[in-house]
Amino acid sequence: MPVPKILVFAGSIRSGAFSIRTADAAVGELARQGADVTRVSLVDYPLPIMDEDLEREKGIPENALRLGRLIAASDGLLIASPEYNSSIPPLLKNTVDWVSRIRRDNGRAFRPFAGKVAALCSSSDGAFAGVRGLYHLRSVLMACGVEVVTPQCSVGRASEAFDEDGGFREERLRQAMENVVRALVERAHMFSTAVER
Numbered sequence: 001m002p003v004p005k006i007l008v009f010a011g012s013i014r015s016g017a018f019s020i021r022t023a024d025a026a027v028g029e030l031a032r033q034g035a036d037v038t039r040v041s042l043v044d045y046p047l048p049i050m051d052e053d054l055e056r057e058k059g060i061p062e063n064a065l066r067l068g069r070l071i072a073a074s075d076g077l078l079i080a081s082p083e084y085n086s087s088i089p090p091l092l093k094n095t096v097d098w099v100s101r102i103r104r105d106n107g108r109a110f111r112p113f114a115g116k117v118a119a120l121c122s123s124s125d126g127a128f129a130g131v132r133g134l135y136h137l138r139s140v141l142m143a144c145g146v147e148v149v150t151p152q153c154s155v156g157r158a159s160e161a162f163d164e165d166g167g168f169r170e171e172r173l174r175q176a177m178e179n180v181v182r183a184l185v186e187r188a189h190m191f192s193t194a195v196e197r
């Protein structure tokens, strides 16, 4: 049975980011459930602000193509994001927007997001746990042709949520992460067996 390949990244590059810690917890759970995990940080894929003049003059930035190739090589994505003003942080939105503009790579038709499946996690030190931003992120990814699994894991009061080993103190969160990862792995497995890469 093929092992689903899952790409994991956080929607923040802040040092000590809660979303990076949430992504770390997701990586641990993905490994426990037998996924082949690739972990990246958006700090390694800096991009200019999306600007159609820039796109017309210079084309798609190489960092968007690099990330697009990683997405295309994966069966599924797991994104752990903060929310900014109840929505998607600009770093993540800008990255998704650039990757969504890719049409070709080396002369061949290429749409990195097409037919991919994703799972979403959020975190915040507040009580809402970033959950409002995930509704926007879900909607944006669906507009890009990504299927987003229904379960999600949102970590509230994030400064107190993790133990010394990076696990969740609360069983409720451990269970939520297990559920979202299971949904992603199952769906990604169906995609990986149905789609010839």
Ligand SMILES: Cc1cc2nc3c(=O)[nH]c(=O)nc-3n(C[C@H](O)[C@H](O)[C@H](O)COP(=O)(O)O)c2cc1C
Residues within 6 Å of the ligand: 011, 012, 013, 014, 016, 017, 018, 019, 020, 081, 082, 083, 084, 085, 086, 087, 123, 124, 125, 126, 128, 129, 130
């Ligand atoms: C512009 C801005 C808007 C924010 N809006 C929200 C918000 O709507 N909800 C929330 O829970 N936290 C909000 N925050 C606080 C972030 O959740 C907090 O900075 C968090 O630590 C960022 O995520 P990170 O730890 O993954 O970097 C906002 C922060 C910034 C800078």
